[in-house]
Amino acid sequence: MKDLFGKALLDYQNDNYTEDIITSTNISENDELPLPYLFRSFKEMPKLEKKALQLSKGKILDVGCGSGSHSLYLQEKGLDVKAIDISKGAIEVAKKRGVLNAEVLDILDEKETFHTILFLMNGTGIFQELKNVSKYLKHLKSLLKPKGQILIDSSDIKYMYEDEDGGLWIDTNANYYGELDYYLCYKNEDEEPMKWLYLDFDTLKLACESVGLTCEKVMDGKHYDYLAKLY
Numbered sequence: 001m002k003d004l005f006g007k008a009l010l011d012y013q014n015d016n017y018t019e020d021i022i023t024s025t026n027i028s029e030n031d032e033l034p035l036p037y038l039f040r041s042f043k044e045m046p047k048l049e050k051k052a053l054q055l056s057k058g059k060i061l062d063v064g065c066g067s068g069s070h071s072l073y074l075q076e077k078g079l080d081v082k083a084i085d086i087s088k089g090a091i092e093v094a095k096k097r098g099v100l101n102a103e104v105l106d107i108l109d110e111k112e113t114f115h116t117i118l119f120l121m122n123g124t125g126i127f128q129e130l131k132n133v134s135k136y137l138k139h140l141k142s143l144l145k146p147k148g149q150i151l152i153d154s155s156d157i158k159y160m161y162e163d164e165d166g167g168l169w170i171d172t173n174a175n176y177y178g179e180l181d182y183y184l185c186y187k188n189e190d191e192e193p194m195k196w197l198y199l200d201f202d203t204l205k206l207a208c209e210s211v212g213l214t215c216e217k218v219m220d221g222k223h224y225d226y227l228a229k230l231y
């Protein structure tokens with residue numbers, strides 16, 4: 001990984017903001033990811049994220065924290081939060097912004113236990129592929145303190161396969177439709193291609209049940225997205 005995501009966050013943090021990240025997928029064209037969005041305040045967050053933060057309690061883990069926007073909000077409210085990310089640049093920025101407990105760490109290497117584990121901004125993306133979901137969920141279950149909860153958001157991206165007449169062009173012989181190849185470009189440099197997983201609620205619920213986790217929908221978002229609570 002070249003860590004172009006981290007580089008972009010560092011540029012923004014260091015007042016070198018000149019351009020946005022460009023993302024695309026195997027089923028969609030180029031799209032801008034505005035850097036200011038990655039530094040959003042509570043007021044600027046979508047309602048699903050606000051709800052997740054309001055439900056957060058006890059010792060909290062913010063997985064894939066990025067620049068640390070969610071962690072900072074929780075920390076400022078006096079909560080005990082640890083922020084982790086595999087991006088070195090992201091963790092450097094989170095620390096610069098004032099996140100006290102931030103570490104470069106893959107969630108699969110986390111060993112502490114928590115009352116609340118957050119995965120926000122399409123949190124299921126971190127699982128990468130449907131075949132990995134059980135492995136991640138089992139590990140997450142082992143990180144939960146008694147009565148602990150995982151709060152995770154995702155989207156049902158079936159709508160991305162709709163043609164103009166409202167018909168669906170999903171290839172039923174292909175992999176799960178929420179599995180995407182994800183490409184990121186920043187300042188004319190291409191990141192190594194990544195896998196990114198969008199999980200519809202029913203598929204997430206089934207996967208949770210297979211590892212002994214209960215999965216409840218907390219709320220729907222504005223655009224096929226939802227927030228789920230796993231415990």
Ligand SMILES: C[S@@+](CC[C@H](N)C(=O)[O-])C[C@H]1O[C@@H](n2cnc3c(N)ncnc32)[C@H](O)[C@@H]1O
Nearest residue numbers: 038064065066085086087105106107120121126
């Ligand atoms: C879409 S960004 C979301 C950033 C932040 N949560 C936000 O809402 O602004 C996903 C983040 O997850 C991180 N990430 C991906 N895989 C990870 C893993 N296995 N463990 C920890 N972090 C991971 C990426 O580096 C990236 O910063």
